Amino acid sequence: MNYKNIKAEKKDMVGVITLNRPDVLNALSSALIGELGEALTNFESDQEIGVIVILGGEKAFAAGADIKEMLEKDYFEASTGDFLGNWGAITKCKKPTIAAVSGYALGGGCELAMQCDIIIATEDAKFGQPEINIGVIPGAGGTQRLTRAIGKYKSMEMILTGRMMNAHDAETAGLVTRVVKKSALIDEAMDVANKISKMPRAAVIAAKSSVNRSFETTLAEGILFEKTSFYSLFATEDQTEGMRAFAEKREPKFRNR
Numbered sequence: 585m586n587y588k589n590i591k592a593e594k595k596d597m598v599g600v601i602t603l604n605r606p607d608v609l610n611a612l613s614s615a616l617i618g619e620l621g622e623a624l625t626n627f628e629s630d631q632e633i634g635v636i637v638i639l640g641g642e643k644a645f646a647a648g649a650d651i652k653e654m655l656e657k658d659y660f661e662a663s664t665g666d667f668l669g670n671w672g673a674i675t676k677c678k679k680p681t682i683a684a685v686s687g688y689a690l691g692g693g694c695e696l697a698m699q700c701d702i703i704i705a706t707e708d709a710k711f712g713q714p715e716i717n718i719g720v721i722p723g724a725g726g727t728q729r730l731t732r733a734i735g736k737y738k739s740m741e742m743i744l745t746g747r748m749m750n751a752h753d754a755e756t757a758g759l760v761t762r763v764v765k766k767s768a769l770i771d772e773a774m775d776v777a778n779k780i781s782k783m784p785r786a787a788v789i790a791a792k793s794s795v796n797r798s799f800e801t802t803l804a805e806g807i808l809f810e811k812t813s814f815y816s817l818f819a820t821e822d823q824t825e826g827m828r829a830f831a832e833k834r835e836p837k838f839r840n841r
Contacts (some may be wrong), residue, residue, distance in 0.1 A: 587603055587619045588752045589619050590603055590616060591718070591775060592626070592627075597632060597635070598634070598635060598637055598777040599626075599627035599630065599633045599810035600774075601627075601636065601637070603620075603638070603639065603646055608647075609646070609688060610647060611647060611651070611730075612649045612696065613649075613650040614653060617670055624636065624676075628677055628678065630646065633781075634783075635675060635680050635682065635780045635781045636681045636682070639770065640684070640755075641687065642686050643776075644686075644693065645696075646688075646689060646696055647840070649691055652779075671692070671696075671724040671725075672724070672725070674700060679792075680702070682779075683704070685705040685709045686706040687710070687768060688809065689709060689711050690711070690712045691714060691715055691722070691726070694712060694713055695722060695724040695725050699729070701795075702761045703759065704761055704764060704776065705764070706763070706764060706766040707766065708751070708766060710748045711759060712746065712748035713726040713746070717746045721743065721749075727739070734759050735757075751763045784820065784826065785838075786817060786822060787820075787822065788818055790814075794813050819821070821839060825838060
């Protein structure tokens with residue numbers, strides 16, 4: 585399907601979505617977010633796709649929300665109109681998502697990256713929640729996800745001052761999975777995506793759900809969820825094939841069943 589603000593394509597078992605508003609550093613307009621949600625839904629329903637990769641541009645993954653769209657809004661319009669209500673489409677994906685970040689990931693761009701399961705960044709990447717500079721706070725999960733990723737004190741300083749964090753500090757703090765050279769970003773993201781997409785699909789989805797549950801519940805409840813998910817995988821053909829292949833010292837042939 586053709587989109588105006590993004591590009592969406594299939595590469596083997598990987599769905600690739602590229603944010604495509606380079607003239608405004610991929611500012612996240614309502615139209616772009618709507619198209620992103622539609623593309624994610626299509627890839628989620630495509631049985632051939634195992635992983636979704638989200639790319640930005642060289643200068644910016646996304647430099648934030650589209651300020652021009654927000655400028656004239658008042659409290660009543662923002663609250664009753666459910667402004668930003670559809671910004672969580674990535675978090676609804678059962679399939680793993682990978683953000684490949686080059687350049688700026690600020691405000692909504694940082695929030696978008698943090699909604700993904702894995703963040704691979706280039707050496708020049710910069711992350712931040714600078715909304716305080718325009719009289720608001722992060723509104724699409726920034727105060728919550730950033731704090732869970734890097735802790736209260738680092739996130740508090742970044743959110744209250746608008747300070748940006750470079751890629752290496754982000755990796756050290758736990759915000760970024762790994763840092764790579766700019767020329768290697770897409771290859772690295774696709775390598776990780778291809779590796780995951782070849783794993784048994786049911787196990788991948790269960791693993792993602794279990795890790796996410798650890799951030800949302802108590803340890804005891806999380807362990808119970810994990811155990812139940814673990815047991816359920818014994819109903820799949822891939823579990824039998826994986827264990828049999830291990831015992832027979834050969835490569836497994838998963839069929840996503």
